[in-house]
Amino acid sequence: xxxxxxxxxxxxxxxxxxxxxxxxxxxxxxxxxxxxxxxxxxxxxxxxxxxxxxxxxxxxxxxxxxxxxxxxxxxxxxxxxxxxxxxxxxxxxxxxxxxxxxxxxxxxxxxxxxxxxxxxxx
Amino acid sequence: xxxxxxxxxxxxxxxxxxxxxxxxxxxxxxxxxxxxxxxxxxxxxxxxxxxxxxxxxxxxxxxxxxxxxxxxxxxxxxxxxxxxxxxxxxxxxxxxxxxxxxxxxxxxxxxxxxxxxxxxxxxxxxxxxxxxxxxxxxxxxxxxxxxxxxxxxxxxxxxxxxxxxxxxxxxxxxxxxxxxxxxxxxxxxxxxxxxxxxxxxxxxxxxxxxxxxxxxxxxxxxxxxxxxxxxxxxxxxxxxxxxxxxxxxxxxxxxxxxxxxxxxxxxxxxxxxxxxxxxxxxxxxxxxxxxxxxxxxxxxxxxxxxxxxxxxxxxxxxxxxxxxxxxxxxxxxxxxxxxxxxxxxxxxxxxxxxxxxxxxxxxxxxxxxxxxxxxxxxxxxxxxxxxxxxxxxxxxxx
Ligand SMILES: [Zn+2]
Numbered sequence: 274x275x276x277x278x279x280x281x282x283x284x285x286x287x288x289x290x291x292x293x294x295x296x297x298x299x300x301x302x303x304x305x306x307x308x309x310x311x312x313x314x315x316x317x318x319x320x321x322x323x324x325x326x327x328x329x330x331x332x333x334x335x336x337x338x339x340x341x342x343x344x345x346x347x348x349x350x351x352x353x354x355x356x357x358x359x360x361x362x363x364x365x366x367x368x369x370x371x372x373x374x375x376x377x378x379x380x381x382x383x384x385x386x387x388x389x390x391x392x393x394x395x
Numbered sequence: 396x397x398x399x400x401x402x403x404x405x406x407x408x409x410x411x412x413x414x415x416x417x418x419x420x421x422x423x424x425x426x427x428x429x430x431x432x433x434x435x436x437x438x439x440x441x442x443x444x445x446x447x448x449x450x451x452x453x454x455x456x457x458x459x460x461x462x463x464x465x466x467x468x469x470x471x472x473x474x475x476x477x478x479x480x481x482x483x484x485x486x487x488x489x490x491x492x493x494x495x496x497x498x499x500x501x502x503x504x505x506x507x508x509x510x511x512x513x514x515x516x517x518x519x520x521x522x523x524x525x526x527x528x529x530x531x532x533x534x535x536x537x538x539x540x541x542x543x544x545x546x547x548x549x550x551x552x553x554x555x556x557x558x559x560x561x562x563x564x565x566x567x568x569x570x571x572x573x574x575x576x577x578x579x580x581x582x583x584x585x586x587x588x589x590x591x592x593x594x595x596x597x598x599x600x601x602x603x604x605x606x607x608x609x610x611x612x613x614x615x616x617x618x619x620x621x622x623x624x625x626x627x628x629x630x631x632x633x634x635x636x637x638x639x640x641x642x643x644x645x646x647x648x649x650x651x652x653x654x655x656x657x658x659x660x661x662x663x664x665x666x667x668x669x670x671x672x673x674x675x676x677x678x679x680x681x682x683x684x685x686x687x688x689x690x691x692x693x694x695x696x697x698x699x700x701x702x703x704x705x706x707x708x709x710x711x712x713x714x715x716x717x718x719x720x721x722x723x724x725x726x727x728x729x730x731x732x733x734x735x736x737x738x739x740x741x742x743x744x745x746x747x748x749x750x751x752x753x754x755x756x757x758x759x760x761x762x763x764x765x766x767x768x769x770x771x772x773x774x775x776x777x778x779x780x781x782x783x784x785x786x787x788x789x790x791x792x793x
Contacts, residue, residue: 275547301548301661327570329562330615335555345554345614347563347663359663361552372570388551 277316282380282387321378364392413505414647417446417633425525431471438631447644455513459500461490468527487512495655496780497748508636520749524625545661562614565699572714580607582698590742592766597744621698626744652681652789669785674707689772692751700781748779
């Protein structure tokens with residue numbers, strides 16, 4: 274159920290589960306559509322771009338090996354209404370991140386899992 | 396005792412209302428050596444004494460979240476421990492995680508007495524997080540073998556602290572509504588000022604705005620002073636049936652309305668926290684209005700949550716809580732809406748929800764000592780939670 278989301282990065286694809294009957298997107302993945310209760314759900318490739326809904330710059334070292342500061346953000350995905358991903362904004366200074374910025378997915382591989390992180394488009 | 400009906404409140408005179416009668420609290424501290432069960436019994440004793448009840452008159456027990464073996468510091472004592480230790484003959488009990496946050500345990504007890512399942516119910520919340528952290532041999536730190544549930548969507552991005560989750564909502568308030576750090580800081584500053592006047596509070600030191608603004612950042616815009624700290628303590632509230640309040644010697648406080656709700660647990664899929672629908676629901680269930688409220692005790696495990704509660708409960712519009720608390724005079728002890736008069740969790744310690752109900756009763760009974768608000772308060776609102784789960788109680792001294 275979650276595999277498509279975490280492994281799509283191998284093909285550079287961001288995949289989100291979608292109801293094949295009523296077209297509503299489902300995230301986090303569930304075996305049933307929250308809108309029409311259909312079990313006919315399947316992963317689809319989405320654009321991989323979006324907008325920063327909100328964010329925070331984390332300064333606390335929750336673990337000794339954690340490098341701070343870093344940006345945690347909620348990204349609203351283009352073409353995927355109702356789905357927001359918690360992720361990290363990478364590739365720029367934490368000071369340069371703001372609400373409303375346009376971002377694009379970039380994958381970070383950890384063994385067979387590809388984390389969808391985001392970087393600024395502009 | 397049925398004259399405890401209020402003029403503009405419930406029209407129910409059948410005695411099926413629920414009341415908070417005895418309240419009790421243990422010592423509040425960090426790294427206490429007294430065991431969590433004995434802290435709980437200290438609070439029970441305190442509550443029984445106040446109510447003039449004997450343990451034999453207790454026939455129900457309710458707690459949140461119940462004994463949690465994987466995180467003993469978070470919840471070291473369950474219903475079964477208390478029932479066994481005190482020989483309580485319970486005709487009803489509950490200890491559940493999956494309810495609408497900490498004060499959901501009081502909601503459950505109120506429903507039980509109204510349904511006639513019990514007459515006097517001990518509701519308790521015991522925390523031992525500071526002691527447990529200091530004594531890992533006795534209280535092992537939980538190991539996450541694997542990430543599952545909603546945390547699998549957060550952990551890979553190092554967003555595992557509730558401070559990170561709350562911070563993102565707070566950041567949106569700063570960007571969308573212009574919430575300033577000074578406005579946010581007022582919650583901690585007010586709490587700490589009130590804690591100085593509370594002999595039982597954990598942090599009895601005033602906090603200045605300069606100190607707040609220069610505190611170490613945790614997760615923007617939340618700094619260290621916006622986060623409560625691990626505490627060891629137990630708080631007890633006895634919930635009594637309407638037809639049993641003539642057995643108690645203290646002034647009963649009526650639970651005039653209750654509300655609770657749950658949002659999607661993943662946090663990030665929710666537009667607003669669960670406090671917002673909870674606040675709307677509370678006022679649907681009573682003839683009281685926000686204008687009738689004499690004091691509010693609002694969950695501030697993170698300062699920003701108290702701001703969301705002010706908006707959710709209709710004391711101001713969405714996005715206006717920052718302006719509402721700015722400068723602090725409106726929410727001070729002598730202000731129009733005194734807030735967290737015992738210090739809140741930021742001042743009194745992380746009592747985890749129950750402290751807000753306890754303090755509401757203290758104020759309505761006029762027992763606040765140096766922190767007692769002026770006049771004769773009759774109506775209070777207390778809340779717990781925020782984020783995906785929330786509870787609000789309207790309490791009235793009729
Ligand atoms: Zn559907």
